[in-house]
Amino acid sequence: MQLLLQSIVNGFVDGFGYVLMAVGLTLVFGIGRVINFAHGELYTLGAFLAVLFIGHQFPYFSTVFIAPILVGLLGIVIERFIIRRVKKPGLSIWAPFLATLALLVILQSLYLIIFGPDPQIVENPYAYDSINMGFLTITGQDLIVSILFFVVVFCLTWFIRKTRYGMAMRAVSQDRDTSLLMGIDIDTIYTLTWFLGVFLAALAGVLVTPKSTVDPYIGRMPLLKGLSIVIVGGLGSVEGAVVTGICLGLIESLASIYISPSFKDGWGYLLVILVLLFRPRGLLGRTVRRG
Amino acid sequence: MKKVRVLCLALFVLCSFGTARAAEPVKIGVIAPLTGSQANLGTGVVNGIKSAAKRINDEGGINGSPVELVIYDDRNSPDEGVSAAHRLIYEDKVKLILGSIGSSVTAAVQQLTMRERAFLVTPVSMAPKLTQVGDKYFFRVTATAAMRQKVFTGFVVHALKPKTIAYLAANDDLGRSEVESAEETYASIKGPKTVYKSFYDPAETSFTAYLTKIKSLNPDALFIVGDSVHAAVIMKQAKAMGIKSTILSSGEAGTAQFLKLAGNAAKGMYLSLDWSPVFTDPASKKFLDAYILDYGKAPDTKFAVQGWEAMWITAEAVRKAKGMSNPDKLREAFLATNWTGPRGKWTFRENGDPAGVTTFVVVVKDNKFVKVSG
Numbered sequence: 016m017q018l019l020l021q022s023i024v025n026g027f028v029d030g031f032g033y034v035l036m037a038v039g040l041t042l043v044f045g046i047g048r049v050i051n052f053a054h055g056e057l058y059t060l061g062a063f064l065a066v067l068f069i070g071h072q073f074p075y076f077s078t079v080f081i082a083p084i085l086v087g088l089l090g091i092v093i094e095r096f097i098i099r100r101v102k103k104p105g106l107s108i109w110a111p112f113l114a115t116l117a118l119l120v121i122l123q124s125l126y127l128i129i130f131g132p133d134p135q136i137v138e139n140p141y142a143y144d145s146i147n148m149g150f151l152t153i154t155g156q157d158l159i160v161s162i163l164f165f166v167v168v169f170c171l172t173w174f175i176r177k178t179r180y181g182m183a184m185r186a187v188s189q190d191r192d193t194s195l196l197m198g199i200d201i202d203t204i205y206t207l208t209w210f211l212g213v214f215l216a217a218l219a220g221v222l223v224t225p226k227s228t229v230d231p232y233i234g235r236m237p238l239l240k241g242l243s244i245v246i247v248g249g250l251g252s253v254e255g256a257v258v259t260g261i262c263l264g265l266i267e268s269l270a271s272i273y274i275s276p277s278f279k280d281g282w283g284y285l286l287v288i289l290v291l292l293f294r295p296r297g298l299l300g301r302t303v304r305r306g
Numbered sequence: 307m308k309k310v311r312v313l314c315l316a317l318f319v320l321c322s323f324g325t326a327r328a329a330e331p332v333k334i335g336v337i338a339p340l341t342g343s344q345a346n347l348g349t350g351v352v353n354g355i356k357s358a359a360k361r362i363n364d365e366g367g368i369n370g371s372p373v374e375l376v377i378y379d380d381r382n383s384p385d386e387g388v389s390a391a392h393r394l395i396y397e398d399k400v401k402l403i404l405g406s407i408g409s410s411v412t413a414a415v416q417q418l419t420m421r422e423r424a425f426l427v428t429p430v431s432m433a434p435k436l437t438q439v440g441d442k443y444f445f446r447v448t449a450t451a452a453m454r455q456k457v458f459t460g461f462v463v464h465a466l467k468p469k470t471i472a473y474l475a476a477n478d479d480l481g482r483s484e485v486e487s488a489e490e491t492y493a494s495i496k497g498p499k500t501v502y503k504s505f506y507d508p509a510e511t512s513f514t515a516y517l518t519k520i521k522s523l524n525p526d527a528l529f530i531v532g533d534s535v536h537a538a539v540i541m542k543q544a545k546a547m548g549i550k551s552t553i554l555s556s557g558e559a560g561t562a563q564f565l566k567l568a569g570n571a572a573k574g575m576y577l578s579l580d581w582s583p584v585f586t587d588p589a590s591k592k593f594l595d596a597y598i599l600d601y602g603k604a605p606d607t608k609f610a611v612q613g614w615e616a617m618w619i620t621a622e623a624v625r626k627a628k629g630m631s632n633p634d635k636l637r638e639a640f641l642a643t644n645w646t647g648p649r650g651k652w653t654f655r656e657n658g659d660p661a662g663v664t665t666f667v668v669v670v671k672d673n674k675f676v677k678v679s680g
Contacts, residue, residue: 154546227511267310
């Protein structure tokens with residue numbers, strides 16, 4: 016019973032991290048129509064900035080906000096100066112995808128030059144304090160991840176549902192051309208979307224990595240998990256990403272305990288195959304209209 | 307491009323060590339991973355070899371001939387290792403190779419050196435099979451997993467007296483052989499009973515699932531096999547989850563990097579260690595002084611010491627055999643080795659394994675390794 020509860024808690028916390036990655040990816044895909052292969056590298060950048068800031072005596076809580084905002088600004092730069100330039104009529108529709116792939120390699124090499132190959136640690140004073148409730152242990156970091164997760168998801172939902180910009184984002188994701196005719200400034204919406212998506216990736220990096228280490232290659236797994244979740248949850252569906260991400264965390268955690276820990280990273284791909292076979296739109300997906 | 311790089315490397319080595327050109331140099335090949343995931347280990351070994359070669363040459367070389375190193379990168383890949391060995395044997399006409407790090411690479415290189423009756427001296431590879439293939443010209447300047455476990459398990463059973471033990475090890479050659487030999491020895495000396503055993507993927511970053519299970523079983527001891535980074539992350543996560551077991555670990559975690567990454571979480575952990583920069587015996591001091599003079603700081607890992615010792619032992623054997631022209635004479639010289647290095651006194655068995663090499667048991671105290679036996 017204790018083991019079951021603990022694995023469920025672990026699963027939720029892992030799932031929250033996955034969701035942050037997946038929501039960013041799915042926003043950028045649903046609205047910008049680009050799969051950002053460099054998403055994992057922006058997660059890594061968030062983590063590296065956290066190492067840097069905390070190394071310079073910044074408190075962890077301000078780092079949690081400042082680092083993702085800075086990375087989010089980089090997201091704006093990427094959208095304005097790279098993605099927008101390769102997303103032109105006449106250029107291949109694959110150009111933006113290739114651009115993000117190139118960005119992945121470039122960023123990884125830059126990290127190697129700037130931060131070096133040795134693994135580093137995000138020194139978070141709360142990471143290894145734990146709350147022991149007799150049968151259940153929750154680390155300080157798990158608590159921070161959980162609280163911030165709910166805050167961020169709440170704010171994001173409110174933003175998308177209730178604000179004018181959120182409405183515009185939904186409109187663009189549904190029909191780009193009509194939105195344009197309705198007078199929505201599509202370029203601003205793209206920029207905003209990239210900022211949000213990249214902000215979430217970096218936030219995941221800052222929140223998840225205090226439990227492990229940071230090196231230039233850590234972005235691969237979060238990207239792959241994020242992509243699987245986006246496919247299973249339905250391309251472009253924020254709700255799908257939230258539900259699937261948490262489910263994946265739970266499945267991985269429970270299966271590691273009760274089936275085999277060695278297959279942990281396999282479940283996501285298994286889900287992808289099953290969903291592609293039986294429900295290609297994704298669990299909560301809708302048909303993507305090409306506009 | 308790679309050729310150019312290797313050429314530059316060789317050239318650099320030639321320039322730095324080829325100062326005394328009076329006598330025909332003694333050419334020694336070196337194969338180690340200098341790039342890729344094992345680069346920090348390979349660089350450590352090569353740095354140790356270079357420091358030793360420099361001291362040997364400063365002291366007049368081997369019977370008046372300077373040591374000349376020809377160094378190639380194997381990127382921890384058996385294919386690259388074999389092609390490096392090809393170049394060393396057929397192009398550079400080398401008769402003795404120091405290398406490599408990964409046992410699979412060394413085993414692949416051994417196929418070639420055995421056929422060509424060339425010597426292969428490994429400073430690091432621990433796989434038992436290397437000395438079981440009947441290679442007369444193979445020597446291992448390191449203790450195997452079984453040898454180290456014998457010392458460590460003895461200490462654990464007598465001093466810590468755990469009744470149950472859990473194993474968490476990397477799913478690679480080293481992890482599997484360490485756990486296997488530990489389990490075997492414990493079984494033979496009525497040691498702790500195994501309650502959990504799991505192997506993690508070396509690319510893993512979160513160990514929560516394994517540790518949750520281990521915590522629920524609450525074993526007296528937890529034995530971890532992993533490199534510095536994995537061991538540090540496991541220690542931190544275990545501490546955070548409130549695991550109370552005594553933590554034991556293999557020597558791979560015995561590095562400065564591990565102490566830095568693990569911080570307070572490593573307190574009270576026991577390791578079996580071949581060598582650590584905290585050792586202060588005369589041989590360790592001589593090595594450390596030389597290393598710090600050459601590279602400006604103490605080595606991070608024990609790998610530099612392994613390279614240093616392999617180079618000195620080889621030089622002694624070549625000196626005694628008066629050159630490398632007669633392989634059987636050189637083999638006799640290796641078998642007659644009686645040399646004391648930082649890790650203790652070195653002598654060899656007929657099969658090329660070391661006889662009676664020391665392993666130390668250390669405990670982590672105030673973020674330092676402190677010897678408790680050995």
